[in-house]
Amino acid sequence: MSAIIVSGDPAIRGLVSEVATRWGSTYLSLARLYSMWPRLSIFFRSTTLTADQRKRLVIHRDWDKMRHLIAILTPVFEVTKECQRTSATLADIFSIVVALRKTLLLDTIAAPKFPEHPLAVGSDSIESFLQENPDDDVIELDNRLYPSEAVYMETRDGYESLCEEAAVAVRIMRDAIDRLFFNPKDNAKNWLRNPSVLSAVLLSPGGGRMLREVGDWVGIGDPTAEAETAVLETAAKLQPTAEAFGGCGSAGPVRSTAGISELRVTARSSLVLWQADVSPQRELTLEPRRVDRAAREELSRFRRLSDSAMAGDAMEFWRAHRAQFPALFDVAGSVFGAVGSSASYEREFSIAGRLVAGDRSSLATASVEMHSLASSNADLLPFVTAFVPSLSHAEAATFRETMNGYVPSTDEAEAGSYDVHTDEEESKEDEQLAVGWEPYD
Amino acid sequence: MSTPSSSDDDIDVLHPAPAPPLPSPSTGAAVVTKSILPPVKSRSSKRPLSLSAPTGPDDQTFTAFLHDEVGITRPIVVAEAPGSWSVKDLVWKHDPSGRARTQRSPLWGLVDVYVLKGSKDVYVRCNVCALDGVETFLFLQGGQTSNGTKHFETTGKGKGSPARRGDHLLAALYLANNLKGGPRTRLTAADGAITQFMRTADRREHHVRFVLMQIMTSSSHAFATSVYVRSFLGGFRINYAPPAFGTVTLHLSELASFISSILVDLFTAAANDYMGVPWAHVCIDLWTAPGSRASYGAVILRFTDLGTLAIKQKSLGVWACPRKHNHKAIVKWQQEVPGRVGISEGDIASTTTDSRSNVRKAEADLDAPWIPCAAHALNVAVRKALGASGESANQRAIRVAAGGRAARRHLRACPNSAARELLPGFAQQQRSSSTQTRRRRG
Numbered sequence: 001m002s003a004i005i006v007s008g009d010p011a012i013r014g015l016v017s018e019v020a021t022r023w024g025s026t027y028l029s030l031a032r033l034y035s036m037w038p039r040l041s042i043f044f045r046s047t048t049l050t051a052d053q054r055k056r057l058v059i060h061r062d063w064d065k066m067r068h069l070i071a072i073l074t075p076v077f078e079v080t081k082e083c084q085r086t087s088a089t090l091a092d093i094f095s096i097v098v099a100l101r102k103t104l105l106l107d108t109i110a111a112p113k114f115p116e117h118p119l120a121v122g123s124d125s126i127e128s129f130l131q132e133n134p135d136d137d138v139i140e141l142d143n144r145l146y147p148s149e150a151v152y153m154e155t156r157d158g159y160e161s162l163c164e165e166a167a168v169a170v171r172i173m174r175d176a177i178d179r180l181f182f183n184p185k186d187n188a189k190n191w192l193r194n195p196s197v198l199s200a201v202l203l204s205p206g207g208g209r210m211l212r213e214v215g216d217w218v219g220i221g222d223p224t225a226e227a228e229t230a231v232l233e234t235a236a237k238l239q240p241t242a243e244a245f246g247g248c249g250s251a252g253p254v255r256s257t258a259g260i261s262e263l264r265v266t267a268r269s270s271l272v273l274w275q276a277d278v279s280p281q282r283e284l285t286l287e288p289r290r291v292d293r294a295a296r297e298e299l300s301r302f303r304r305l306s307d308s309a310m311a312g313d314a315m316e317f318w319r320a321h322r323a324q325f326p327a328l329f330d331v332a333g334s335v336f337g338a339v340g341s342s343a344s345y346e347r348e349f350s351i352a353g354r355l356v357a358g359d360r361s362s363l364a365t366a367s368v369e370m371h372s373l374a375s376s377n378a379d380l381l382p383f384v385t386a387f388v389p390s391l392s393h394a395e396a397a398t399f400r401e402t403m404n405g406y407v408p409s410t411d412e413a414e415a416g417s418y419d420v421h422t423d424e425e426e427s428k429e430d431e432q433l434a435v436g437w438e439p440y441d
Numbered sequence: 442m443s444t445p446s447s448s449d450d451d452i453d454v455l456h457p458a459p460a461p462p463l464p465s466p467s468t469g470a471a472v473v474t475k476s477i478l479p480p481v482k483s484r485s486s487k488r489p490l491s492l493s494a495p496t497g498p499d500d501q502t503f504t505a506f507l508h509d510e511v512g513i514t515r516p517i518v519v520a521e522a523p524g525s526w527s528v529k530d531l532v533w534k535h536d537p538s539g540r541a542r543t544q545r546s547p548l549w550g551l552v553d554v555y556v557l558k559g560s561k562d563v564y565v566r567c568n569v570c571a572l573d574g575v576e577t578f579l580f581l582q583g584g585q586t587s588n589g590t591k592h593f594e595t596t597g598k599g600k601g602s603p604a605r606r607g608d609h610l611l612a613a614l615y616l617a618n619n620l621k622g623g624p625r626t627r628l629t630a631a632d633g634a635i636t637q638f639m640r641t642a643d644r645r646e647h648h649v650r651f652v653l654m655q656i657m658t659s660s661s662h663a664f665a666t667s668v669y670v671r672s673f674l675g676g677f678r679i680n681y682a683p684p685a686f687g688t689v690t691l692h693l694s695e696l697a698s699f700i701s702s703i704l705v706d707l708f709t710a711a712a713n714d715y716m717g718v719p720w721a722h723v724c725i726d727l728w729t730a731p732g733s734r735a736s737y738g739a740v741i742l743r744f745t746d747l748g749t750l751a752i753k754q755k756s757l758g759v760w761a762c763p764r765k766h767n768h769k770a771i772v773k774w775q776q777e778v779p780g781r782v783g784i785s786e787g788d789i790a791s792t793t794t795d796s797r798s799n800v801r802k803a804e805a806d807l808d809a810p811w812i813p814c815a816a817h818a819l820n821v822a823v824r825k826a827l828g829a830s831g832e833s834a835n836q837r838a839i840r841v842a843a844g845g846r847a848a849r850r851h852l853r854a855c856p857n858s859a860a861r862e863l864l865p866g867f868a869q870q871q872r873s874s875s876t877q878t879r880r881r882r883g
Binding site: 083090235238359372 | 646649653656657659687691693694695697698699701703704714716717718719720722724725726730731732733735737739741743744745746750751752754757758759760761781790794796801810811813814816818819821823827
């Protein structure tokens with residue numbers, strides 16, 4: 001097939017197949033197949049095909065199904081990819097999951113038209129095409145631009161609608177997303193009941209408004225009160241010292257400004273108020289009650305500001321407003337660290353999988369641990385290896401023992417020799433919990 | 442002596458005795474084979490690598506020693522050593538017995554020793570320089586001979602008169618061929634080839650880098666011991682052998698211990714910044730290595746750096762989690778592992794995992810809020826949707842059976858069981874494509 005020359009799309013590419021363990025590989029393989037249409041159609045027109053090759057002809061009906069499946073998989077793929085970004089916060093993921101739900105609930109969805117030659121190939125030419133034709137309905141697949149059309153999700157006479165398979169898939173996907181992300185019967189599977197998600201969304205600019213609207217739309221009610229409780233619970237754990245507060249944010253400069261009366265300083269910042277209350281004889285730790293009051297006050301101020309703010313990058317917002325919300329700032333830092341996707345450990349297992357390959361399966365556990373720790377954090381090592389402190393053999397042995405110090409509890413130890421129960425067995429044991437869930441990787 | 446550029450010829454002019462050309466001063470004495478040595482008559486009486494063999498001119502006059510052992514065959518006049526040597530108001534006394542005291546290094550045969558009472562340091566006067574009327578005093582800290590060895594090599598390659606350079610090169614060659622004790626930088630092989638010698642102190646740095654390379658390439662110890670790697674390193678003419686297994690384990694422990702200490706510092710600093718607010722968000726999952734019964738769990742830690750408000754993600758690698766993967770074991774494991782890098786349970790703000798029942802049950806037992814992985818959930822949604830799994834298992838079996846042989850044939854083609862049932866045409870195409878790909882590559 002590489003000998004076939006397609007005008008305007010000279011890149012030689014092969015078809016890609018699915019990988020069971022790779023997220024989005026079904027979409028990727030379909031998109032590649034779609035973009036390979038010109039080459040495939042020339043290939044199947046050849047008169048020298050064997051009977052076996054001819055049997056594999058992709059018929060018109062299949063192309064139609066395929067483009068509809070691409071249409072419904074594209075938004076999911078986008079969201080999955082966005083989730084895996086290392087710096088994606090829970091608020092980011094929440095908003096795109098909501099966007100996905102909205103997309104799937106619309107009447108129509110954008111589907112690529114029946115395959116033809118691409119409108120533009122490569123990022124430069126796609127950019128220039130979009131500049132010239134900003135009003136065209138287009139969709140980008142596999143680094144190529146194709147014309148698209150709106151297709152109705154449900155069958156409607158006189159209009160293009162999704163094929164039966166794709167329509168069923170959309171219906172199942174809608175149910176699955178509601179069940180997995182907005183499940184009113186199970187708080188663990190309801191992102192609008194998850195304190196981490198609620199705090200992260202609430203502390204994003206425009207997040208409070210979004211929570212209210214999404215809560216109403218999904219039919220769960222306004223989760224703002226819960227979100228506020230979650231934020232304040234985290235803030236209650238704050239044990240700031242008066243010293244630390246004096247030194248952080250803009251509080252320091254305000255205090256040190258010469259020529260301003262103490263009263264005016266107090267009037268300018270609530271932060272200084274707490275500090276002024278701390279007598280030097282007392283413990284430097286502020287009373288929890290005061291912190292709580294301050295956090296409440298900051299939260300209500302933040303919500304007023306946030307409701308009027310446009311939704312934007314939460315990190316940028318907090319960098320700019322750090323001085324205004326000194327107590328809430330730490331809480332925001334904490335909640336934005338939360339991870340919405342566990343793609344990172346799957347990568348870790350890939351590294352470990354390459355290490356514990358078939359021919360090295362008897363590698364010592366401690367070696368695997370040390371190896372994976374070092375390879376994941378090689379950026380921390382100095383360029384000159386002589387700077388790595390040397391250990392004696394005894395010290396190294398002690399270190400290995402501490403590292404590999406996990407001792408299973410006694411009842412497990414009694415259970416037998418080193419049995420690794422697979423997840424399937426576990427699922428059977430916990431069948432009640434596992435309703436509707438399957439091990440999938 | 443007529444032309445400074447042809448130093449070898451000059452020596453030959455002075456010494457008509459048959460002597461092969463000396464090595465060019467610019468190449469140095471790093472790789473010189475014995476074949477270019479001048480003929481030395483008494484060579485047979487020496488055992489160059491023997492530590493017990495006597496060295497130096499104790500049993501002969503210095504002139505005869507230079508002629509027979511070092512190979513300086515031109516007519517020479519040996520100047521008398523001065524009785525003392527003054528540096529910064531300190532007077533160092535000539536010690537005629539100095540050489541006898543440290544017989545092991547051949548350097549002592551070529552110098553006069555000057556000592557200061559109460560000091561282990563010595564000054565030496567180069568007797569080879571003295572042949573040309575040049576007084577060179579070298580400071581040997583603690584009596585270590587390395588500076589002396591360096592003097593003979595650098596003078597041989599330096600800007601002195603051709604005769605002086607030739608003499609020093611011969612002396613350097615003599616030293617390289619008679620390694621006995623002291624810090625060494627050269628190694629003389631049995632065939633007379635002289636190669637760089639790696640000191641134990643220097644070797645560690647290279648060993649650590651070698652182990653790091655093994656880590657980054659996930660290569661086994663067999664790689665270090667393979668003949669190819671040995672011959673590759675041998676090509677550099679550096680006497681370096683990759684570390685043995687025990688050394689690899691030691692350096693691997695050093696690297697891991699170093700990294701874990703950095704991580705502990707990093708996390709302690711973060712905990713201090715957060716002033717009591719839980720800050721660490723962990724991602725965990727368990728995994729059984731393919732083809733083995735070893736079972737591990739991975740821990741990834743993410744937090745926001747309060748100084749820059751940038752999100753930092755650190756992987757703690759995989760840690761053994763033997764026995765059952767039931768929720769009790771997971772809880773215990775999860776409580777214990779982050780503690781190894783200084784993270785207490787109170788620091789953990791949330792845990793993200795996939796939604797397998799054992800993990801979910803474990804997370805219900807832990808205090809930190811649980812966040813189900815969004816990517817896993819979406820994957821589940823898509824797989825269910827493509828598999829049209831709204832139908833029961835029975836209905837599905839009927840549907841597949843009703844499709845006849847053609848429908849069942851695709852079951853082998855596509856690794857995604859849900860997709861292959863739904864997309865017979867697609868699965869067929871996939872097979873076609875793989876055939877095509879193979880054909881093209883072939």
